[in-house]
Amino acid sequence: MNGETDVTGSDGPSNSSEWPSSGRALTVSVLVTLVVTAASHLLPDDYANLAVATIFLGATWWLVLRRDTASVRAFGMSLGGWFESEPLERRRAVRALFGALAWMTALGILVFPVFILAFGKVWAPTRTFVWHLPRDWFDRLAGQVLVVALPEEAFFRGYLQSALDARWRSRFRLFDADMGPGWLVSSAIFAVGHVMTVPDPARLAVFFPALVFGWLRTRTGGIGAGIAFHAACNLLSTMLAHGYGLSRH
Numbered sequence: 001m002n003g004e005t006d007v008t009g010s011d012g013p014s015n016s017s018e019w020p021s022s023g024r025a026l027t028v029s030v031l032v033t034l035v036v037t038a039a040s041h042l043l044p045d046d047y048a049n050l051a052v053a054t055i056f057l058g059a060t061w062w063l064v065l066r067r068d069t070a071s072v073r074a075f076g077m078s079l080g081g082w083f084e085s086e087p088l089e090r091r092r093a094v095r096a097l098f099g100a101l102a103w104m105t106a107l108g109i110l111v112f113p114v115f116i117l118a119f120g121k122v123w124a125p126t127r128t129f130v131w132h133l134p135r136d137w138f139d140r141l142a143g144q145v146l147v148v149a150l151p152e153e154a155f156f157r158g159y160l161q162s163a164l165d166a167r168w169r170s171r172f173r174l175f176d177a178d179m180g181p182g183w184l185v186s187s188a189i190f191a192v193g194h195v196m197t198v199p200d201p202a203r204l205a206v207f208f209p210a211l212v213f214g215w216l217r218t219r220t221g222g223i224g225a226g227i228a229f230h231a232a233c234n235l236l237s238t239m240l241a242h243g244y245g246l247s248r249h
Helices: 022-042 045-065 069-074 090-123 137-167 181-197 201-220 224-243
Strands: 172-174 177-179
Touching: 022 045, 022 137, 022 181, 045 069, 045 137, 090 201, 090 224, 137 181, 137 201, 137 224, 177 201, 181 201, 201 224
Parallel strands: none
Antiparallel strands: 172 177
């Protein structure tokens, strides 16, 4: 299974461009995180999420997506050709979509049963879960994919992890993927950013699913599988919180 079988490799974004230095990539990530934090605190809730998504995608477009196809592929952002300048090939796009969904399903089968049991014991030990499908389930699905998972995966796993691992060449093997230090650093920055937007130490726990998203970036060569699994994780968390009466939305 591979959601991005057309990735060109990691020698560089293109023949005429160089990977950003690790210092530049880290500086950019800090600046973007600060801007996102400010937007999340200063804007009304109805606009904050969309603003955050726009900032992440805008930064990713400026850093990667406005470049040539070789750069987009090297950063793992092809998404079956959707983010490339060449005409979209339908078979390739469909193959990438089903590859990402296959990875999401496989990991979900492994991880979600344990997560469901742990969620109830930790967050709602005295509550009873009541299942019902929200009326706005399609809006929630679209929001998690397009407003949350896509922008975050594009910036943290597509840009930041790729840039850091291109400069920090040390590698270790993990479940058939050659992981680098950028995997850990980008996951840590991702977690810190979540705490900065919503000051709750419990949000540091997103470091662990971020490790899975980052592993998917390396294992599949792209961010498609990470987007699918990221959105699925968020939807499951929302469903559990709603079913246990921990959330009004």
